[in-house]
Amino acid sequence: MKNFDINEDPHRRYNPLINEWVLVSPHRAKRPWQGQNETILTQTFPKHDANCYLCPGNERANGESNPKYENTFVFDNDFAALKQDDIMYEDDIKQTFFKAKPERGISKVVCFSPRHDLTIPEMSLEGIENIIRTWQKEYNELGAIKYINYVQIFENKGNIMGCSNPHPHGQIWAQSSLPTQIEKTQHCLKSYYDKNKTTLLQDYLRDELKKGDRIVIENDHFVALVPFWAIWPYETMIISKRHVVKITDFTAAEVTAYAIILRQLTIKYDNLFKTSFPYSSGIHQAPTDGGEHPEWHFHMHFYPPLLRSSTIKKFMVGYEMLAEAQRDITAEKSAEVLREQSDVHYKLGKK
Amino acid sequence: MKNFDINEDPHRRYNPLINEWVLVSPHRAKRPWQGQNETILTQTFPKHDANCYLCPGNERANGESNPKYENTFVFDNDFAALKQDDIMYEDDIKQTFFKAKPERGISKVVCFSPRHDLTIPEMSLEGIENIIRTWQKEYNELGAIKYINYVQIFENKGNIMGCSNPHPHGQIWAQSSLPTQIEKTQHCLKSYYDKNKTTLLQDYLRDELKKGDRIVIENDHFVALVPFWAIWPYETMIISKRHVVKITDFTAAEVTAYAIILRQLTIKYDNLFKTSFPYSSGIHQAPTDGGEHPEWHFHMHFYPPLLRSSTIKKFMVGYEMLAEAQRDITAEKSAEVLREQSDVHYKLGKK
Ligand SMILES: O=P(O)(O)O[C@H]1O[C@H](CO)[C@@H](O)[C@H](O)[C@H]1O
Ligand SMILES: O=P(O)(O)O[C@H]1O[C@H](CO)[C@@H](O)[C@H](O)[C@H]1O
Numbered sequence: 201m202k203n204f205d206i207n208e209d210p211h212r213r214y215n216p217l218i219n220e221w222v223l224v225s226p227h228r229a230k231r232p233w234q235g236q237n238e239t240i241l242t243q244t245f246p247k248h249d250a251n252c253y254l255c256p257g258n259e260r261a262n263g264e265s266n267p268k269y270e271n272t273f274v275f276d277n278d279f280a281a282l283k284q285d286d287i288m289y290e291d292d293i294k295q296t297f298f299k300a301k302p303e304r305g306i307s308k309v310v311c312f313s314p315r316h317d318l319t320i321p322e323m324s325l326e327g328i329e330n331i332i333r334t335w336q337k338e339y340n341e342l343g344a345i346k347y348i349n350y351v352q353i354f355e356n357k358g359n360i361m362g363c364s365n366p367h368p369h370g371q372i373w374a375q376s377s378l379p380t381q382i383e384k385t386q387h388c389l390k391s392y393y394d395k396n397k398t399t400l401l402q403d404y405l406r407d408e409l410k411k412g413d414r415i416v417i418e419n420d421h422f423v424a425l426v427p428f429w430a431i432w433p434y435e436t437m438i439i440s441k442r443h444v445v446k447i448t449d450f451t452a453a454e455v456t457a458y459a460i461i462l463r464q465l466t467i468k469y470d471n472l473f474k475t476s477f478p479y480s481s482g483i484h485q486a487p488t489d490g491g492e493h494p495e496w497h498f499h500m501h502f503y504p505p506l507l508r509s510s511t512i513k514k515f516m517v518g519y520e521m522l523a524e525a526q527r528d529i530t531a532e533k534s535a536e537v538l539r540e541q542s543d544v545h546y547k548l549g550k551k
Numbered sequence: 552m553k554n555f556d557i558n559e560d561p562h563r564r565y566n567p568l569i570n571e572w573v574l575v576s577p578h579r580a581k582r583p584w585q586g587q588n589e590t591i592l593t594q595t596f597p598k599h600d601a602n603c604y605l606c607p608g609n610e611r612a613n614g615e616s617n618p619k620y621e622n623t624f625v626f627d628n629d630f631a632a633l634k635q636d637d638i639m640y641e642d643d644i645k646q647t648f649f650k651a652k653p654e655r656g657i658s659k660v661v662c663f664s665p666r667h668d669l670t671i672p673e674m675s676l677e678g679i680e681n682i683i684r685t686w687q688k689e690y691n692e693l694g695a696i697k698y699i700n701y702v703q704i705f706e707n708k709g710n711i712m713g714c715s716n717p718h719p720h721g722q723i724w725a726q727s728s729l730p731t732q733i734e735k736t737q738h739c740l741k742s743y744y745d746k747n748k749t750t751l752l753q754d755y756l757r758d759e760l761k762k763g764d765r766i767v768i769e770n771d772h773f774v775a776l777v778p779f780w781a782i783w784p785y786e787t788m789i790i791s792k793r794h795v796v797k798i799t800d801f802t803a804a805e806v807t808a809y810a811i812i813l814r815q816l817t818i819k820y821d822n823l824f825k826t827s828f829p830y831s832s833g834i835h836q837a838p839t840d841g842g843e844h845p846e847w848h849f850h851m852h853f854y855p856p857l858l859r860s861s862t863i864k865k866f867m868v869g870y871e872m873l874a875e876a877q878r879d880i881t882a883e884k885s886a887e888v889l890r891e892q893s894d895v896h897y898k899l900g901k902k
Pocket of ligand 2: 356361362363364865866867868869870871877
């Protein structure tokens with residue numbers, strides 16, 4: 201019988217944030233690919249596009265015109281998944297199989313920049329700080345609404361992530377319930393905090409910094425790493441070094457450090473396959489239900505789909521949908537590859 | 552305040568099989584789509600393709616040649632995610648953050664037919680019965696191996712589901728642990744059974760048949776329906792009417808009825824957008840860990856990604872990855888649309 205080699209042998213890893221496992225098959229990275237290749241839009245975009253409904257001054261689907269904004273711009277999603285209506289209903293607690301409850305909320309769109317042709321890795325530090333301050337303001341204002349108990353800030357980047365407009369933007373969905381994934385994480389964080397009186401992510405970060413092999417970037421206030429239990433090939437997480445439960449608690453120095461790491465991480469992503477790297481990213485932080493939530497610890501997830509090149513993604517299909525997430529490359533290898541990427545954006549390097 | 556209208560108002564529905572919720576936004580189906588369109592392969596395939604490594608008589612990646620098979624053909628996946636090696640390791644129970652365990656298993660490929668150009672909806676009933684009998688045989692044999700505690704039978708169909716070869720085939724991954732999704736379902740089924748002494752799906756099916764509005768197809772032994780808590784736009788589930796915990800327990804009449812409903816359902820799928828309808832499907836049934844598992848009840852999930860046409864899929868991205876699954880069309884509406892589809896395959900209709 202041979203000894204377990206985590207770099208070679210199929211194994212499962214445990215994710216303590218959601219109490220689930222992932223199947224890792226390191227040897228499978230050698231598999232050839234004959235399947236679907238993704239289409240990557242490589243055209244260069246104008247600074248302002250007259251047909252873009254997110255550009256300053258242009259008209260949107262509902263007939264309104266965007267202001268001539270100079271930094272960020274936030275508006276209510278014209279095709280919101282959530283509505284603000286206060287709906288009356290009776291909770292039929294006898295239902296086991298047909299349990300449904302109205303959900304109240306607000307969906308917003310956040311334009312990151314007036315420039316149609318930029319993405320976060322190409323923006324100035326000041327521009328990225330503006331995005332973070334906009335997120336702070338929205339979290340604060342939406343969270344203050346009585347019926348809003350959770351605020352999900354996220355970005356879908358790239359056509360392969362279902363993003364239909366290249367103009368740099370993210371979204372915020374704020375709602376009355378804790379969404380499924382948040383409830384799971386809340387549960388895990390709380391059990392840990394109640395038992396240890398420290399946050400799970402504080403202790404995890406300490407152990408990761410000691411090991412070092414999954415760290416991608418570190419600065420005075422933040423760390424970007426490939427989590428031990430990552431699912432997506434180049435999945436990462438940005439964690440604040442200080443125990444901060446929500447984005448509004450960051451000091452000015454922390455906002456700057458957050459902008460720096462966001463920029464560096466997304467530059468490395470773009471450099472990896474010399475493409476505008478697609479991903480879904482999002483912030484996980486304390487619910488806005490009025491509680492203190494000392495168990496929470498600010499972090500941001502990046503879930504990028506690409507596996508081997510700008511056109512070959514990981515498919516989370518059959519086995520993954522029915523049984524368990526599966527990955528072909530170890531977290532340690534991914535971290536190493538990302539760490540090695542230049543901090544200068546490949547487009548600038550060419551000049 | 553207006554009264555809750557489940558056909559119009561945003562709401563959440565509860566999935567008792569995994570104890571998770573889904574956000575439903577019926578009004579959002581009207582949203583226009585400017586995003587990525589999928590590429591659909593519309594070429595017609597030859598009955599035998601000399602370059603296909605799944606066709607009878609052809610050579611595979613490892614140099615072996617396929618037999619000249621006439622029904623189904625099963626072989627070990629040349630790029631298996633699991634390996635059979637018995638790996639030695641020490642369970643470091645003190646680990647909270649770096650928990651990993653070797654996983655032992657077998658990955659197989661199941662060719663559904665020697666014909667390169669057919670898919671399940673285009674196969675004869677006899678051909679589909681052969682597939683089911685092959686699944687029975689594999690479940691039985693793999694399940695009998697001492698270290699195999701769970702057998703996942705599944706199919707990825709279509710290039711958009713990461714399937715790299717149109718030759719009709721599915722896969723089987725058999726392994727020593729209960730995968731994440733199975734563990735969740737096992738837990739829910741067991742709690743229900745312990746409390747009620749009936750299976751959750753038996754009672755659910757009774758209530759669905761009473762309601763009728765989510766039923767797509769019903770025959771003497773099986774029902775195909777859109778579950779109340781469906782996530783994917785045209786997600787369905789085939790449930791056996793009889794309380795059967797595993798595929799090997801079906802009578803000959805049940806095997807035939809299962810083949811009939813599989814064929815009818817996939818014909819309706821193909822007819823919906825006049826395309827070879829992509830999906831991942833898979834069977835959930837009793838683990839092979841030696842237990843009786845009276846809480847289990849045979850069912851098969853279909854997770855198809857298409858939303859509006861053969862080229863427009865639902866993207867499970869940002870909000871869905873970070874917070875909660877979300878859908879734009881109600882399960883009742885989807886069931887109605889599927890029910891209305893002809894039982895004659897659109898390609899035959901043209902003749
Ligand atoms: O084994 P295949 O068909 O090469 O690969 C496909 O199915 C597997 C099981 O669902 C997935 O892990 C892969 O991402 C997918 O591309
Ligand atoms: O709101 P958008 O950008 O039109 O839509 C995109 O993001 C949403 C939130 O993740 C998803 O529900 C949609 O499936 C996706 O296409």
